[in-house]
Amino acid sequence: MSRNLSIQELNNRFKEFFLLEGFNYIEPPLVVNSDIYFETSGEQIRKDMFSVSSAQGTEMCLRPDLTIPTCQTFLKDNQHFDQAKLCYSGPIFRSGDVNNSIELNQSGIEILSTNMIKEDNYQEEVDIINLAIKTLNNINKVNFDINLGDISIFIEFLDCLDLPQRWKDRLKRHFFRRDYFESLLKRIELGIGFNETRKEDVLKKHLGIKVDISDSDLKERLMNINAIEFGERSIEDIINRLNVKSENIISSEKGVEIVRVIRSFLNINCELEQLPNLISNFAKEEDEHQFDNVIQMASNFSKKIKLGIGNTDINFKTDFGHSIEYYDGIMFEIEDRDNQSNKLLVGGRYDSLLNNLGLDNRASAIGFAVNNNNI
Template sequence: MAPSKTPAREEGRNTREARTGAMRAVFERAGFTDVEPPLLQPANVFLDRSGEDIRRRLYVFTDPGGQEICLRPDLTIPTCRLYLEENGGAGQARFCYSAAAFRFEPQGSGKPTEFVQTGAEFFGAKDADAADAEMLALAVDAVRAGGLEKFDIEMGDLALFDALVDALDIPGGWRTRLKRHFWRPAYFKELVARLATNGATERASERTGLLAALDALDEKNARSVIEDVLDLAKIAPVGGRSVAEIAERFLERAADQSAAPLSKETAKLIDTFLALSLKPQDVAKRIRDLTKAAGIKIEKQIGALERRFELIEKKGVDLSRARFETGFGRTLEYYTGFVFELRAKGAGADGVVAGGGRYDGLLQSLGAPTRVPAVGCAITLERLTAALASKGSPSK
């Protein structure tokens, strides 16, 4: 028997629909076309491109045709796939949406497994800084249209860290790994510590067993050995990782045993850089001072950061309560540049009501013929509603 539609339930549904409609209208007035990507998505798309947090929480099953599919865990990747279907990965497009997404939550967590995301994705913009500023301003306007006035803004920029790493005098393979694992704070910290303490004595004591054997092989044969070992031991992928990813991790550890250690000065520079948490007006000077002392320059990225702040303020966003954190990279693998979150008291453990950022590499990995500039944002209705119940007091 279907549940009766009590007046209170009907009123709650009407309020939610009005709230999402008001937020979506902000994007529509800015020229975004309302879309709703398919609910069912190929599972491998998310397994290959999302962070471990999402990979562990996918609702995955096999359809009668044998294809592994999942319920969409967010709207960004499905909207990207829709853009590729309609535009072929060429030209500008502005899409917005308001639809349900699904992620597993342990029983008793109090978190919904089904939630509503209202957001927008901007593809193909030629001026990245202007598009970034517009997306943050739209997110702020949409959250306010949803009824929330008090919130904090946290920002970061992965491109700054990439530029720093590229300027360091370290092996190319280490640059790639540091960039790739930036979004995983715990593992990243472990990685830097391991590279910095990998001295000759430690290498001599640890170069035994499988790692030593792998180091003696070329990459193709080493990868084959690892995959055979995993298969013979009947070891299944863990946390959404594929056998290839596990093999890659073994190869990285074997390479660590042969490489010279990261200098203490370089390790300290990375730690100091990632610990910066500043008001927007103080960021550029502090990073310039830090990099100048280290004898490196990343002026192009610092200049872009300054311009983006100026454009954001021109859009009417008050940055007086905002913070910029150089170590802020969110939890999704596909971000490549500017990232942000809007936070308020009562909106869950982390206080995040909305978030977004730039993901210039994602479209090409999904099949676009070339790299497509892209930036987006998403607001979670349930978190917004919880923050409103707490009167939206700032989270910090």
């Protein structure tokens, strides 16, 4: 049984299995530049990193995961090829896992491509999940549950909300930083923007102008106020900026309602085949047509994944809560059914990570890692 295998034996078993599946084995560097983890990884990884400063002042760290150094290795060599199936087995270094163990161990695979246009058929996602299941079955692990999420569905949901774009962008950018994400929701509840009351205060109190004045009349009045120093900004710019700010208002009442809708969406937790119906029911309770794109996206996602995976039970969460910030599509984890806090394997799609590492072209990147210490 797998629980009798040592870490080294697991490393060898996984390596042999991945090689048979057509992957090329690499050994990513143990020490890497810390900056990329500060920019792309989750708060927990950043807290658990072991970092030191080099003689040149560059902050370096013992690798806290293997995905990023694997991608860096791929990009260094991709002048010779534009796609690769890479695998690895080896230590990572974090302070906060498995009874504060410093050295942990992972075995995993990454499928990386450049100059690739990704289609919405989810075939790579299906293949990677099936391979993850097969990987665990290969060491006689069969008693587990699969949890699934997709950050792109949440992003599509945000795009449907009546919320200023800059606030949508903030919520997207900080979704994985949950404390800060919560603080953003609380700020929305309090009301945001430059409201009509503030606009009226500026025009009436400071300039002696009625708030219902037309833009043309406002321009004429401003041109006659010699005491105002406009600097390099034109009067038209000032008027446009004032109008834009007043249009971006979210009142406290409206903010509370928007946050309620966001929290309601993030509470969806169901079997994958139930996802389209739950999203449809959610939309009917809110605004039946506002979320049509989300319904279509969730339906396509559920259908393609379920069809490709077969009879395997899969649970879907809109609030997947993954701790790795560089995931930008599907995210999944396989946990021990007898101990749900025991994550056997984690993975997902992270196309944008290759671009953050310096790639200019379109990219496709997806993979997973087995937590060998939890086997």
